[in-house]
Amino acid sequence: MLVLSAILGQAQKYDSALAQLDANYPQEKLYLHFDKSAYNPGETIWFKAYVQVGNNASPFSRNLYSELLNEKGELLQRHITPIIKAGAASSFEIPASITDSIVYVRAYTRWMLNFDSAFLYTKTIPVLSVRNSSIAVAKKTVAVTKLNFFPEGGDLVAGVQSRVAFKATDGNGIPVTIAGDITDSKGKKHASFTTQHDGMGKFSITPDLGETYTASFKDPTGKLQQVKLPAIQKTGLVLEINNVDGGLQFTVRRNAAATEVPSVVLVAQSQQQLLYQAKVNLTRSAEVKAVIPGEILPTGITQVTVFSEEGKPLAERIAFVNHQDYYFITDLNIPLKGTDKRARNVIQIDVPDTVECNLSISVTDATINPPHESDQDIYSHLLLASDIRGYVHNPGYYFSSESESVSRNLDLVMMTNGWRRFKWEDILADKWPVIKHPVEDYLTINGAVMGLSKSELTQKELTGIFTLKNGSQQVMVIPVSTEGKFSIPGLIFYDTAKMYYQFNNDQNKILSSKALINIKGDFLQVAPSFKAAAAWTPSWGRQDSSFYRLNRDMARKNIMQEEERRKVQTLAGVTVVARTKSKKEKMDEEYASGFFKGQDGYTFIMEDDPTANSAMSVFQYLQGKVAGLQITGAGQNTQLSWRGGSPSLFLNEMQSQMDVLQNTSMSDVAMIKVFRPPFFGGTGGGGGAIAVYTKKGAAANDNVKGLDFTNVPGYLPEKQFYSPDYSKVEPEHSNEDNRPTLYWNPNVFTDRNNRRIFYDVYNNDISKRLRIVVEGVNAQGKLTRIEKIIE
Numbered sequence: 001m002l003v004l005s006a007i008l009g010q011a012q013k014y015d016s017a018l019a020q021l022d023a024n025y026p027q028e029k030l031y032l033h034f035d036k037s038a039y040n041p042g043e044t045i046w047f048k049a050y051v052q053v054g055n056n057a058s059p060f061s062r063n064l065y066s067e068l069l070n071e072k073g074e075l076l077q078r079h080i081t082p083i084i085k086a087g088a089a090s091s092f093e094i095p096a097s098i099t100d101s102i103v104y105v106r107a108y109t110r111w112m113l114n115f116d117s118a119f120l121y122t123k124t125i126p127v128l129s130v131r132n133s134s135i136a137v138a139k140k141t142v143a144v145t146k147l148n149f150f151p152e153g154g155d156l157v158a159g160v161q162s163r164v165a166f167k168a169t170d171g172n173g174i175p176v177t178i179a180g181d182i183t184d185s186k187g188k189k190h191a192s193f194t195t196q197h198d199g200m201g202k203f204s205i206t207p208d209l210g211e212t213y214t215a216s217f218k219d220p221t222g223k224l225q226q227v228k229l230p231a232i233q234k235t236g237l238v239l240e241i242n243n244v245d246g247g248l249q250f251t252v253r254r255n256a257a258a259t260e261v262p263s264v265v266l267v268a269q270s271q272q273q274l275l276y277q278a279k280v281n282l283t284r285s286a287e288v289k290a291v292i293p294g295e296i297l298p299t300g301i302t303q304v305t306v307f308s309e310e311g312k313p314l315a316e317r318i319a320f321v322n323h324q325d326y327y328f329i330t331d332l333n334i335p336l337k338g339t340d341k342r343a344r345n346v347i348q349i350d351v352p353d354t355v356e357c358n359l360s361i362s363v364t365d366a367t368i369n370p371p372h373e374s375d376q377d378i379y380s381h382l383l384l385a386s387d388i389r390g391y392v393h394n395p396g397y398y399f400s401s402e403s404e405s406v407s408r409n410l411d412l413v414m415m416t417n418g419w420r421r422f423k424w425e426d427i428l429a430d431k432w433p434v435i436k437h438p439v440e441d442y443l444t445i446n447g448a449v450m451g452l453s454k455s456e457l458t459q460k461e462l463t464g465i466f467t468l469k470n471g472s473q474q475v476m477v478i479p480v481s482t483e484g485k486f487s488i489p490g491l492i493f494y495d496t497a498k499m500y501y502q503f504n505n506d507q508n509k510i511l512s513s514k515a516l517i518n519i520k521g522d523f524l525q526v527a528p529s530f531k532a533a534a535a536w537t538p539s540w541g542r543q544d545s546s547f548y549r550l551n552r553d554m555a556r557k558n559i560m561q562e563e564e565r566r567k568v569q570t571l572a573g574v575t576v577v578a579r580t581k582s583k584k585e586k587m588d589e590e591y592a593s594g595f596f597k598g599q600d601g602y603t604f605i606m607e608d609d610p611t612a613n614s615a616m617s618v619f620q621y622l623q624g625k626v627a628g629l630q631i632t633g634a635g636q637n638t639q640l641s642w643r644g645g646s647p648s649l650f651l652n653e654m655q656s657q658m659d660v661l662q663n664t665s666m667s668d669v670a671m672i673k674v675f676r677p678p679f680f681g682g683t684g685g686g687g688g689a690i691a692v693y694t695k696k697g698a699a700a701n702d703n704v705k706g707l708d709f710t711n712v713p714g715y716l717p718e719k720q721f722y723s724p725d726y727s728k729v730e731p732e733h734s735n736e737d738n739r740p741t742l743y744w745n746p747n748v749f750t751d752r753n754n755r756r757i758f759y760d761v762y763n764n765d766i767s768k769r770l771r772i773v774v775e776g777v778n779a780q781g782k783l784t785r786i787e788k789i790i791e
Helices: 008-024 378-383 395-399 404-415 424-428 507-514 545-570 583-591 618-622 658-662 698-704
Strands: 028-034 044-053 063-069 075-082 087-093 102-108 121-126 146-151 162-169 179-184 189-194 200-205 213-218 224-228 237-244 247-254 263-270 273-281 287-293 300-307 313-321 331-336 344-350 357-365 443-450 460-467 473-480 485-491 496-503 516-521 601-605 629-632 639-642 648-651 669-675 689-694 708-713 741-750 756-762 770-778 783-790
Touching (some): 028 770, 044 102, 044 357, 063 087, 087 357, 087 741, 146 224, 162 404, 189 200, 189 213, 200 404, 273 287, 344 770, 378 395, 378 770, 378 783, 473 485, 496 507, 516 708, 583 601
Antiparallel strands (some): 044 087, 213 224, 237 247, 344 756, 629 639
């Protein structure tokens, strides 16, 4: 007989613990979209990172730390990249001299370091040797077969029927196929087992108290092996979970000896949100069965836990719920196809949804970068692999179809893995994670003034003048505490800036001469330790011979071409003839950097507009010049609007306020760039952006004469992907074109007014089949992925 009733007091305990965990300790997770699955020495790894919390875009971290490590786990390169709209793009250069068969890419936010390091993003990438004709990038399979058993709910309990899942792998964690029998200590057979999918399977058994059970099987080499099952518990509970049409059906069973457990509390949670709780009365029946309604369960992993009335976890199971509502539609069309030498292709991306979307696109040679069964995609990582411990083999398979067999096999993954982003025992006992790394707000400059007393520092301010690599400057007034501390948060600039500084109202520089000022950025300087796990090694030995031959030939040609280019650059007297750049291009190259370089929008050069100096302000100058940008009012009453939002404002690429731009004299302005919405070069940006650049030269230098300064490292300038336009005649087009990646764009943005985008992509000299992959997220946290082949 089923007795099921809600209990308020217990529910509040679990709900309160999860609410505190969610509010104070949100769990970020990452996915990286790479342009390719494997690389050759000397090639560039291009990638786009997406940052989420639960099933939503993360509003927290502002910096992405990414690392390239060699086969031994030694750091080769490390980049820090600003996260804009929950996305960040960067790249790594694989050394041309590398001899390792694999490299690792690891990525994380500083906030993620407060939690279990098992959840930092790590990707194993094969490096295809150009020196050997026979390439085997997968580590040699270890002959030892490991067999692990996972009783459903956690324990085998005497006298209670249980399902037991198992996973068979080789020494590197790669699945193997086995079959065998379960026997007791007397040799009596109780069950047979065989792998159903990727080394996993399950069987049922009703164990006896005091008995031991052994699994006997032959490994892939034919050798007989034996492994003991977990010990049998005298008393306890068994939890069984099944996906049914109405939701998740749970069954709680106890044995006759477990009379000390008259009732238990069953709790279901997902992404630190309480979904369901109920009291299960076991006094009248040793088995209780009910269904958790599917409409209250979100798509993704749900953790179901059975607690004693005192709050002690007794049994646990994770299950995957799939409502097929985790994605949004992206249409990918090719109005113009061209697979001939340097032929033009037109790629059309349509997003019917009106919410803001953040996408990335790669176009590669499909022969040297074919789809591979071990490829991870945005669905399988963010919904599955990022939320459980351990290695999931071929995770993309579990989102390849909606068939019953795929769902059954996905449930085997649930039974053989644990969801361990937190421990119930800890949060119910008020044992919370220790926060050593606060959420970062881009680059923060911290300073300390030494040598002055508190009275001398009372109500004091510094004037800071930032001079960027391109010569542009920005002046800031920086309050200093009586302890001599000051901080400048939320800065975005590239390369190294000089920060000049002095005390305000410091007659005869008395304070400046006495003070010693220490200034430094607060980026995380030391990378966390890294240990390569065997199961992260990809299985990449089974490729068609043409795959290796084409990769080898293409890599050799590109390395030789790069070496030749460097030789030419070192020759004295060599004259390079290039097309003449326009004034706009020259100004953009001189003044703009990072996200501000190029981009879609308007550029105004003050030198080319004789009416510019007659304008009273930047905003008055822009009135009527940009379609859709509404500028009303004047002075302090000026209001800006574009597509329902307010444009972000920048002075020399640093986020600024309206009054600062309002008071910037037009005679000091060199260039104004106006970016159409959405702009992803800073916070906000839904209403586009206005970037004002002041003139360089003697006037700027006069501002900093005689001032102390320090060098402050900024973000590494983003490497630009080279995509030739063969419709134009350019000197560099005479070179042989063997690009393995034909197009890479990590910054594809759409919104309700910009839902269709076209890109021109030119083929190289040799490719006959092109592979296009588009991935991304939208502002509601939904995901998208689409792939097509041009041939």
